[in-house]
Amino acid sequence: MKPCNTLYPLYILLIVLLFTNCASRKGALYFENVQTSEYNGNLQNLEPVIQNNDLLSIVISSSNPAASEYFNTFNISDTRSITATNSITQAVGYLVDQEGNVQLPFLGKLKASGLTKKALNDKIRDELINRKLLIEPVVDIRFLNYKVSVLGEVAHPSVLTVPNEKITLLEALGLAGDLTIYANRDNVLLIREEEGKKKLIRINLTTDELFTSPYYNLKSNDIIYVEPNKAKVQSSGNAKLWLPVVFSGLSVVVIALDRLTN
CATH class of the missing domain: 3.30.1950 (wza like fold)
Known part of the structure; x- marks a missing residue:
């Protein structure tokens, strides 16, 4: 006897759950689809200005x-x-x-x-x-206090001292151990204080816009925050904990229905 048609929706549900649980390659790469290019150097004056408490x-x-x-x-x-x-x-x-x-x-x-x-x-x-x-x-x-802070989804969140008083955003991320697989690469937050005001700048690391950005080179006391992506947020919720239970339950139902129809 052939399996009952009622099993097909369960099989489809299992396949959907398997695919939705797989990590996507998109959004996990730096400078995706960037071709060989040449960029003019940032001409912004990078010499830092002395501030109180320096x-x-x-x-x-x-x-x-x-x-x-x-x-x-x-x-x-x-x-x-x-x-x-x-x-x-x-x-x-x-x-x-x-x-x-x-x-x-x-x-x-x-x-x-x-x-x-x-x-x-x-x-x-x-x-x-x-x-x-x-x-x-x-x-x-x-x-002596030229430093930048790297927080969030990096391997080693830390405060980095910069002896040569020059560091790029990519160098800072490299010194912090690089972004984790759960990092949101298209919405990195740069916090910078200038003239007593804090500026919040969003940076996309999946395009080549960074190389022409005035924020490619960091300044002293800059803070970089890498927020988690949707996969990390979802994995920290209850859905991740219940997923094995759902799979086990569906497997039992499929086996039981298959035996009943044979």
Whole structure:
């Protein structure tokens, strides 16, 4: 005796459930369908502007090492940071206070907030020359707290320190261990603070628009949040827990009906 026609809907339901449970390749790739291309470099001025609470390394040298030594007594700050390897480092340098000033030996308070490194460099150098404290001084300034944060669906969410003061969005994601298979690649959120205002920018990593975007290069204190895709959200719900039970129940029904019709 042939199986009853009532079994066909159950077979179809099982097939549908199997297909809906499979992960889709679409949306799991970077720059999908991107061909060989050439993009002009982003001409945006990437030199960071000094802000309140920045920690700066300021090293002053000249042809007289003994005289220069007096200007290199750093303020020892208790600022600590966690690197990508989870090691804790203590930053030593000059802290820009809430009024935007740095306190330097012999020079006193100098306004730093709102200036680029080059502008502050020239300002310190001019002060040393005008006050006849050093001859032909050389000033080197670096950010000690240049960092970006990567959160969400990445292998290793972390705060990344950037010693060379330059990092792209793709480099930051790479240092965080890359996106997981559950990451939403077409809606990555970049949080950036400029002039006291927070900007929220959505970025699509499945197209080549990123390469011409002004947000391809990150700035200090940028935050990247990678949200989960629909598959991850659904898997965290009760549907994922009940799916094996549904399959087992349907299997029992199919076997029982098949025996009854034979």
